[in-house]
Amino acid sequence: MRIVKLKQKNLNPFLEVISENTELWAPVRKYTDRHVFAQVEDVSQIDVDYTRTILPPRKIFLPPSFNMFTATEKEYKENFSHATKKILFGIHPCDIHGLLIMDQFFNYVFEDPYYTQARNNTLLLGHSCWPDEHCFCKSTRTHIIEEGYDLFFHRLSEDYLVWIGSSKGDDLIRLMPDCFEEKLSDEDIQFYIRLREQRNEAFQTEVNFTAMPDLMELKYNHPLWEKIGTACLACGSCTNVCPTCNCYNVMDHPQLKERGSLIHRDWDTCTLQSYSEVAGGENFREKRSDRLKLWYTHKIQAYISKYGKPGCVGCGRCIATCPVDINVKTVSQALDGKDVDAFWNRLNKGEIK
Numbered sequence: 001m002r003i004v005k006l007k008q009k010n011l012n013p014f015l016e017v018i019s020e021n022t023e024l025w026a027p028v029r030k031y032t033d034r035h036v037f038a039q040v041e042d043v044s045q046i047d048v049d050y051t052r053t054i055l056p057p058r059k060i061f062l063p064p065s066f067n068m069f070t071a072t073e074k075e076y077k078e079n080f081s082h083a084t085k086k087i088l089f090g091i092h093p094c095d096i097h098g099l100l101i102m103d104q105f106f107n108y109v110f111e112d113p114y115y116t117q118a119r120n121n122t123l124l125l126g127h128s129c130w131p132d133e134h135c136f137c138k139s140t141r142t143h144i145i146e147e148g149y150d151l152f153f154h155r156l157s158e159d160y161l162v163w164i165g166s167s168k169g170d171d172l173i174r175l176m177p178d179c180f181e182e183k184l185s186d187e188d189i190q191f192y193i194r195l196r197e198q199r200n201e202a203f204q205t206e207v208n209f210t211a212m213p214d215l216m217e218l219k220y221n222h223p224l225w226e227k228i229g230t231a232c233l234a235c236g237s238c239t240n241v242c243p244t245c246n247c248y249n250v251m252d253h254p255q256l257k258e259r260g261s262l263i264h265r266d267w268d269t270c271t272l273q274s275y276s277e278v279a280g281g282e283n284f285r286e287k288r289s290d291r292l293k294l295w296y297t298h299k300i301q302a303y304i305s306k307y308g309k310p311g312c313v314g315c316g317r318c319i320a321t322c323p324v325d326i327n328v329k330t331v332s333q334a335l336d337g338k339d340v341d342a343f344w345n346r347l348n349k350g351e352i353k
C-alpha cells in the first residue's frame with residue numbers, strides 16, 4: 001500500500017488522461033438535487049459533492065435489463081456488450097463494500113460470467129464522503145475501506161491523499177507521475193486524522209447490527225410483520241436502490257422470423273407478488289409481510305452466517321426512498337421493541353387516515 005498526494009486542481013486533467021481510451025463513469029447531477037452514476041464525455045460534468053446516487057453502481061456491472069444470449073436453430077451467441085473496459089470514479093466506501101458482497105454472491109458456488117467479466121474490466125477509483133442523516137455505514141463497518149479499490153481519493157482542503165490499492169491503480173498514477181507527490185507532510189497527515197475523527201462523529205443514524213440476527217429469529221412470527229406488510233405498497237423501490245440486491249429474472253423473447261430466441265436478464269424484486277409465483281399460479285409468498293421478511297432476513301441476518309457480514313452496507317438508500325418509511329433503520333428499531341416514528345407505524349396506529 002502506497003499513499004501519494006495530488007493537488008485538487010490536477011484531478012480533472014488526470015481523469016482526462018486516464019480515460020483517453022476507456023469509458024469513464026462517475027457521479028453526475030440529475031434533476032436539481034439527485035445524482036446518478038453515468039458515462040461522462042467531459043470531466044467537468046463530474047460532481048463529487050454527492051451523498052448517494054439514485055441507483056447503486058451494480059447497474060454498471062449488471063444492467064437492469066440486458067440480452068444474455070441469442071439462441072437459434074444454428075447457433076448460440078453470448079452477449080457481453082455491457083462488459084466494456086471502464087473506469088468508475090467517485091464511488092464511496094459503502095458502495096465498494098456492496099460490490100465486494102456481490103463478488104462473493106456471484107462466485108459462491110458457480111461463477112456468473114456476466115457479472116465477473118464486467119467487474120474484471122472495471123477499475124474502481126473511490127472518493128471520500130460525508131454522512132447525511134440517513135447514512136449508517138459506521139454501524140455496518142463499511143464507512144472505511146481497506147481493499148477492493150484500485151485508487152482511493154481522500155479529499156483534504158486543497159489536496160487529495162491518494163491510496164494506491166492495486167498494481168493497475170499504480171499504472172494509472174504512472175501516466176502522470178509529475179502530478180503526484182510521494183512525500184506527505186506532517187500537516188497533511190494530521191489534517192487527514194482530524195477529518196477522519198470529525199467524520200466518525202458526524203453520523204446521526206445508528207443501527208444495532210449485533211443484536212439483529214437474534215431478534216430476526218426471535219420475532220420471525222411476531223405480529224409486527226403484519227403491521228409492516230399492511231403499509232408496504234409492494235413498489236419494489238427498496239430492492240432497486242439497494243447495492244447488494246441481486247435477484248434477476250430470465251425471459252425468453254421468441255424471434256419467430258429467425259427461428260430463435262433472445263434470452264433477456266432483468267432485475268427482479270422479491271417484494272413484488274409476481275416474484276414468488278410458480279407454475280400453476282401458486283404463490284408461496286402471497287403476503288407482503290412474508291416477502292418483506294425474506295428481504296430483511298437477507299439484509300440483517302442470513303448474509304452474516306453465509307458471508308460473515310450483513311447484506312446491508314448502510315448506504316441509507318432504502319431510508320431515502322421508501323414512501324412509507326419501511327427501511328433497515330425503522331424495521332430494526334421495531335424489532336428492538338421501540339415505538340418507531342415512521343409513516344407505517346402511524347398508519348397502523350390510526351394516526352394517519
Ligand code: SF4
Binds near residue numbers: 242299
Ligand atoms: S438495506 Fe438499505 S441501507 Fe442497507 S444497503 Fe440496502 S439500501 Fe442501503
Ligand code: SF4
Binds near residue numbers: 235237325327
Ligand atoms: S418496503 Fe417500501 S420501498 Fe419496499 S416495496 Fe414496500 S413500500 Fe416499496
